[in-house]
Structures are given as structure tokens and as C-alpha cells.
Amino acid sequence: MKRALWGLGLGLALSGAWAQQVWKCEAEGKVVFSDKPCPQAGRPVAERSLRPNVVDAIKPEVVDAAMGRAAASAPAAAPSPGNACPGDGELRGMQTRANSTTLGDAERQFLQDEVRRVRQCRSGQGRYREADWDISREAQAAQTQIGERARQDARLRAEAMHSAADPDEGDRIARRRIAEERLARRQQQAVLRGQNPASTPLP
Structure with a gap:
């Protein structure tokens, strides 16, 4: 039962991440992925070819890369504490x-x-x-x-x-x-x- 529920949740996560059409575009000799039709040479990518392994599928950076979106910037590191100086x-x-x-x-x-x-x-x-x-x-x-x-x-x-x-x-x-x-x-x-x-x- 637990395995069935886990599989169902994973399937929903995958389907949500890849529900949108993805286009494989060629621009200036480079291949990029986009959620919009290519302005020049390109073609839609079959959904089955987009499925990465189970672990990577739920990573936001993998979804962003496949959709051609810039990855969300990592949170800025906390600033190093300044000097403690007399007032x-x-x-x-x-x-x-x-x-x-x-x-x-x-x-x-x-x-x-x-x-x-x-x-x-x-x-x-x-x-x-x-x-x-x-x-x-x-x-x-x-x-x-x-x-x-x-x-x-x-x-x-x-x-x-x-x-x-x-x-x-x-x-x-x-x-x-x-x-x-x-x-x-x-x-x-x-x-x-x-x-x-x-x-x-x-x-």
C-alpha cells in the first residue's frame, strides 16, 4: 500500500513538472530547451524522452534546465560578521x-x-x-x-x-x-x- 501511494505521488510530481510542451531549439550553434516554439530551427520534444531518472525528476533545477529557464539563484550566503570595535x-x-x-x-x-x-x-x-x-x-x-x-x-x-x-x-x-x-x-x-x-x- 505504501509503495502504491509513493508511486502515485511520484507520478503526480512528474506529470506536473512535464505537463507543458517542451521545444528543442537551435540558436547560434547551441541547443537550448524552451517552453515556447523556436524562433528558428527546432522541434517539439516527446515527453517520454524528457523523463530523467526518478531522483532528478523532482529537482527544481532539472525542470528549469529542461524548460530553458534560468535556474533560481541560490540563497545568498550570510554576511560574515563584522568587527567588534569600541564606539x-x-x-x-x-x-x-x-x-x-x-x-x-x-x-x-x-x-x-x-x-x-x-x-x-x-x-x-x-x-x-x-x-x-x-x-x-x-x-x-x-x-x-x-x-x-x-x-x-x-x-x-x-x-x-x-x-x-x-x-x-x-x-x-x-x-x-x-x-x-x-x-x-x-x-x-x-x-x-x-x-x-x-x-x-x-x-
């Missing part, structure tokens, strides 16, 4: 702190870099999550704490996060560290030679 108010607060005269040079430079990274994020650069900016906020707050080591460790954690979220920024951070290491070596060598480290040129 206008937070950015203004970061700018104010980055210009504070109470900070040391390294701390001020870090906060200014964070302002630049926020702007890059808002322009679509990198792939940030909200949790990433929590790391940045902790590092920013640490720049006013006592203890140079703690401030430096916080900066390193934030820079590691930025390197993972934004490869371009990661390259910039790596190049800056190389330049800083070279400068430190030159200054150390100058001290050993009895020169003034402040007069040592940048690499």
Missing part, C-alpha cells in the same frame, strides 16, 4: 588618556597605538571580537599602575591579541620590536665604547 565615546576617552602628560613615553606610545588600532578596526581591518578589546582595556588601565614590569606585560598581551586579530598590525608590531632591539644593542655598544647613548642614530 565613539570609548574612542574619545582613549584619545584623552593617550595625550596625558603624566604617562611615560612607552605608556603614551602604547595608548596612541591603541587609538590607531581602534580606527583600523572601525575601517574594517582585522577580525576582532569583543573579548579581544577586553584585553586591550585591561592593558590600557595597566599603563597607570605602579610597576614597569606589569605595564610592559600588559602591553605584550595586548599586542599578541592584535597580532592574532589583524595580521597587518602583527607585521607592524614585529617590525617595531626588531627596530627597538637593534637600537637597544647600538646604545649598549655605545655605552661600552664610552659614547653618549642619546647620540646613537636610529637604524
Whole structure:
């Protein structure tokens, strides 16, 4: 009984899909199928020759191809989620702190870099999550704490996060560290030679 009902349903599906007359047309050396008579060379196609296998018969794209209709476009893929970036108010607060005269040079430079990274994020650069900016906020707050080591460790954690979220920024951070290491070596060598480290040129 179930087999009979299944066969009846399949037959109805096939008959509905192929009830309309189909024409095989030749246009510019190509063969196309249409539900309208061919404007040039062509002929109607016998219904029995149109029947594909059972599985393909119920696929909409098969019906569209046989009828000469453009296949329905696939649903558009969901857009990739955009960056999670700090808002206008937070950015203004970061700018104010980055210009504070109470900070040391390294701390001020870090906060200014964070302002630049926020702007890059808002322009679509990198792939940030909200949790990433929590790391940045902790590092920013640490720049006013006592203890140079703690401030430096916080900066390193934030820079590691930025390197993972934004490869371009990661390259910039790596190049800056190389330049800083070279400068430190030159200054150390100058001290050993009895020169003034402040007069040592940048690499």
C-alpha cells in the first residue's frame, strides 16, 4: 500500500513538472530547451524522452534546465560578521588618556597605538571580537599602575591579541620590536665604547 501511494505521488510530481510542451531549439550553434516554439530551427520534444531518472525528476533545477529557464539563484550566503570595535565615546576617552602628560613615553606610545588600532578596526581591518578589546582595556588601565614590569606585560598581551586579530598590525608590531632591539644593542655598544647613548642614530 505504501509503495502504491509513493508511486502515485511520484507520478503526480512528474506529470506536473512535464505537463507543458517542451521545444528543442537551435540558436547560434547551441541547443537550448524552451517552453515556447523556436524562433528558428527546432522541434517539439516527446515527453517520454524528457523523463530523467526518478531522483532528478523532482529537482527544481532539472525542470528549469529542461524548460530553458534560468535556474533560481541560490540563497545568498550570510554576511560574515563584522568587527567588534569600541564606539565613539570609548574612542574619545582613549584619545584623552593617550595625550596625558603624566604617562611615560612607552605608556603614551602604547595608548596612541591603541587609538590607531581602534580606527583600523572601525575601517574594517582585522577580525576582532569583543573579548579581544577586553584585553586591550585591561592593558590600557595597566599603563597607570605602579610597576614597569606589569605595564610592559600588559602591553605584550595586548599586542599578541592584535597580532592574532589583524595580521597587518602583527607585521607592524614585529617590525617595531626588531627596530627597538637593534637600537637597544647600538646604545649598549655605545655605552661600552664610552659614547653618549642619546647620540646613537636610529637604524
